[in-house]
Amino acid sequence: MISDSVPLVGTVVMNLSFSSLASDSYSNPTTTTTSLPCPQPQLPIIGHMHLLGPTIHQSLHRLSLRYGPFFSLRFGSVPCVVASTPHFAKQLLQTNELSFISRIQSAAIKRLTYDSSLAFAPYGPYWKFIKKLCMNDLLGARTVNNFRHVRAQEYIRLLRLLAHKSEVGEAVNLTEELLKLTNNVISRMMLGQAEEARDVVREVTKIFGEYNVSDFIWVFKKFDLQGLGKRIESIFERFDTLVERIMNEREQVRKIRKNKENGELGENGKIDDEIKDFLDVLLDYTEDESLEIKITRTHIKALIMDFFTAGTDTTAIATEWALVELINRPNVLEKARHEIDKIVGMSRLVEESDVPSLPYIQAIVKETLRLHPPVPLVTRRCVEQCKIENYVIPANTLLLVNVWAIGRDPNNWESPMDFRPERFLNSNEGGGPLDVRGQHFQLLPFGSGRRICPGITLAMLQVPALLAAIIQCFDFQVVGPKGEKLSPGDTVPMEERPGLTAPRAKDLVCFPVTRYSPPQTMGQSKAHSAI
């Protein structure tokens, strides 16, 4: 329930403006406050929910055109502020970072992340410990590099499937295949195995994106009006049983391995320097009594859930948007291929190690993330009353930074609706070379500050490498909404599907046409212990 993080303020408070709520208790009497703009009408019980369409970031963008770059709303009983400019994004995510350092949890998130998730944990010792572990150990550059061969195998698997489809003249659902690939990558990096978790993870990400009336409207909080509670329990049971089994099996293997090590090499010996997957690293932590935070099996399950839900959909969505932009723009595709041909040639496949030498491909990925951020709204919770310019924001207000709107704002970008990767090669636009690491507030696909996405390094290697390998090997004939082959020059539809993430509305189904046959192997130099 959101009620754990946001007291369900209810109708009594619903009609109080943000400044009047604050003026009772704000501690600096020498400054004046102004009311935040607030759309009207605000209805009893539902607040402003009647103003929101299915794609919330688009509705909020439309409201920002009328009510300005920083305005307030109520989602049912939950007070909310919306920021739609780099200026306010910086104020909220950097200048006043500690006031907006936590997140709000829905009932689904709370249950399915064991109430111990990194992504949703309140800012405190546990979150700090796990975040450091992720940034340094699990998703740091060295570990990401160690698993390069796993990703290469998954890229090759997809490319071979596309080559086969091309040979037999069959269509392929690329949306599904990209999701399969990102799922396999995360699953193999974490658990040393692929496949099994995919279905249940898909259901988890789906239910996270569904709107639950009981989360937002306090009078319904005790009722499971949509039957979501039952679904949440059923998904939880499936995920928990699966991960418990994988963990039990791994513990058995670790016992055998330990006995072997002790027998063959003595107490502190090691059998070899094999690469550990995340599960092994985390199980090591559960046995370490010296840590300031005791890591439990529940923490491990929560982190596995975090990585599956945060790291699979997002990466697949970004790759698909980039590919569709290229299919719709033959001139950009041509330039991208020219770069690949020049740097990599036609005698081998693009690899992740080529990415730093492919600036145009990297620019395509940044341009894609500008126009199609897979997470369109960076969502935080105000943990203490604070003042942003003249506006007082009460504790427990939900903050939404509309990254999608910021990326399309003509005040931030020249001809924002043009897909023009060159803008990232030209250091003038945006005042210098722009990156996606949270320091340039006109481009925040991974968020910013302490809560920034820990998967950036992985994503910014995987998306360009995979995209480059796909366009190196294939052209695509896209299948239209009625099952017809789109002709060259027809545009692939760009509508978005509603939800927490912003994928394309319709799956990308197409006939691949081979231009360069993927070889049998790629980057498989390192044997991985857990495969």
Ligand code: HEM
């Ligand atoms: C293109 C791919 C991705 C995009 C666009 C993306 C985007 C984001 C965004 C916008 C946030 C919120 C940041 C904030 O509040 O400031 C986030 C958080 C997070 N992401 Fe990603 N992400 C991607 C890939 C990944 C991957 C590959 C992983 C892990 C394997 C991952 C794990 C996480 C986690 C655990 C958090 C929560 C961090 C925290 O609360 O401290 N993400 N991501």
